[in-house]
Amino acid sequence: MDHKARFAADSLEKQYPEPDRLPKDACLVVVRNGGVYLRKESTPTIGERRSSDLLKEPGKNAQYLGHRRAVPWYAIDLSDDLPLPEGLVYAGVRELAGLVPDEELAIAGLAVQITEYHRTTRFCGRCGTATVPAGTERAKVCPSCHRVIYPRLSPAVIVLVRNNNAVLMVRGKRAAPGRYSLIAGFVEPGETIEHAVHREVLEEAGITIKNIRYCASEPWPFPDSVMLGFVADYDGGELAPDGVEIESAVWFDRDHLPPLPPNLSLTRALIDDWVAGA
Numbered sequence: 625m626d627h628k629a630r631f632a633a634d635s636l637e638k639q640y641p642e643p644d645r646l647p648k649d650a651c652l653v654v655v656r657n658g659g660v661y662l663r664k665e666s667t668p669t670i671g672e673r674r675s676s677d678l679l680k681e682p683g684k685n686a687q688y689l690g691h692r693r694a695v696p697w698y699a700i701d702l703s704d705d706l707p708l709p710e711g712l713v714y715a716g717v718r719e720l721a722g723l724v725p726d727e728e729l730a731i732a733g734l735a736v737q738i739t740e741y742h743r744t745t746r747f748c749g750r751c752g753t754a755t756v757p758a759g760t761e762r763a764k765v766c767p768s769c770h771r772v773i774y775p776r777l778s779p780a781v782i783v784l785v786r787n788n789n790a791v792l793m794v795r796g797k798r799a800a801p802g803r804y805s806l807i808a809g810f811v812e813p814g815e816t817i818e819h820a821v822h823r824e825v826l827e828e829a830g831i832t833i834k835n836i837r838y839c840a841s842e843p844w845p846f847p848d849s850v851m852l853g854f855v856a857d858y859d860g861g862e863l864a865p866d867g868v869e870i871e872s873a874v875w876f877d878r879d880h881l882p883p884l885p886p887n888l889s890l891t892r893a894l895i896d897d898w899v900a901g902a
């Protein structure tokens with residue numbers, strides 16, 4: 625399948641142990657409230673050299689992301705009390721698509737996710753002691769009860785359901801006008817991934833499916849998912865949207881699709897692949 629996006633794991637190599645201090649040559653991704661700052665020069669970038677006067681003292685908020693072409697990249701959380709850096713403009717991660725190289729778009733998503741991880745794991749959830757970085761992997765350790773805390777990663781499924789020349793798309797209650805998407809949802813405890821695919825289709829559209837086949841995945845850092853993409857065939861039942869989450873479920877003919885999401889998304893890759901397979 626032709627997934628056009630690039631991913632952070634393509635561009636960043638993690639090297640452990642982490643340096644004790646923020647290296648002088650580090651490149652910083654400045655994060656605030658789920659978005660990042662962007663320097664709009666001839667080549668817009670989210671990577672801010674530490675040597676700029678942006679951050680005299682980034683403090684303990686710097687979170688190691690990985691090395692890119694031998695340069696260590698860090699995310700720093702500006703949500704607290706540091707002044708706004710001069711010359712930078714703020715953008716939500718999804719607004720960066722097309723503005724910065726695709727590699728940086730992926731790194732921005734990772735930076736936001738890791739910043740949120742840092743912010744929500746400062747203390748051990750079991751005993752309340754302040755945590756410390758493991759240093760040897762992306763994890764934190766509680767010095768008191770030795771609990772290891774990894775970034776939370778919530779698996780979610782998305783499925784393209786085919787029925788002859790048509791594809792199933794649904795409209796969420798809060799979706800923008802005219803906007804349809806593929807069926808998606810989180811995997812629940814006790815389920816296999818396949819259970820989750822069957823259940824989500826039954827819950828959201830009221831039908832059963834067969835021939836589930838895994839296609840591709842993507843990190844979905846809003847805030848901490850990994851999205852697993854499937855195709856499946858219609859098996860039985862009448863479309864019956866749940867009316868709670870989903871207000872409408874429609875079979876769209878291959879030649880009459882609704883407006884589709886951007887190029888770089890897994891949804892788009894699944895749909896493009898299905899259309900190309902005509």
Ligand SMILES: [Zn+2]
Pocket residue numbers: 748749750751752753766767768769770771
């Ligand atoms: Zn503890």
